[in-house]
Amino acid sequence: MAAAGAAAVAANGFGLPDGDGGTPAHSALPPATAQVTRQTLLDTQTETGDLGYGDTTKVASRLSGTLTGLPVPGSTVKRGQAIFRIDNAPVVLLYGKLPAYRALSTGAEGGDVKQFEQNLSALGYDGFTVDDEYTASTASAVKQWQEDLGLTETGTVELGRVVYVAGAVRVDSYDAELGDAAQPGESVLSYTGSNRVVTVELDVEDQRLAKKGPR
Secondary structure, three states, X not given: OHHHHHHHHHHHHOOOOOOOOOOOOOOXXXXXXXXXXXXOOXXXXXXXXXXXXXXXXXXXXXXXXXXXXXXXXXXXXXXXXXXXXXXXXXXXXXXXXXXXXXOEOOOOEOHHHHHHHHHHHHOOOOOOOXXXXXXXXXXXXXXXXXXXXXXXXXXXXXXXXXXXXXXXXXXXXEOOOOOOEEOOOOEEEEEEEOOOEEEEOOOHXXXXXXXXXXX
């Protein structure tokens, strides 16, 4: 009887669970951990877009005559090149924000003179000062430009001989056909920008996605 009692005491002394469950022993080990890193939070949303060249712009003739030349649709027209031809003479594309609104000749002054002279200089012509005054030196450079284009060397830039755009353009479609009578104010062709763009229609609440500059 004494031996049996000793065995029972020994069993309780080695940590067997009590009947009330007890409190588990505290552990010295830390909880699960993860390294803290700095990163950019991303906002991702998928939308359907159309790949193209953006909005189209019409080019109207300011000259009367017969339409004798058109660039190939899809081709790019750059500074100094013909955007179309009237009576087999080129209407020349130049870069600028101010539309041509008058003929330019010796004695003319203004922002349109400076814009034209900037283009003339960019095309490699010299011997004049790029400013807002159309001088005899400007007229001499214009005569050289006219000779290179196959135009009569008058030294005067007639209204309608140049078309100003922001940069190189891509010919999109024709609004007239070869052989048509060109009239001032009538559209000849439509163009777009030369770079491809994706157009996406967004709801107003998603306008936060349409910020300038993102990829």
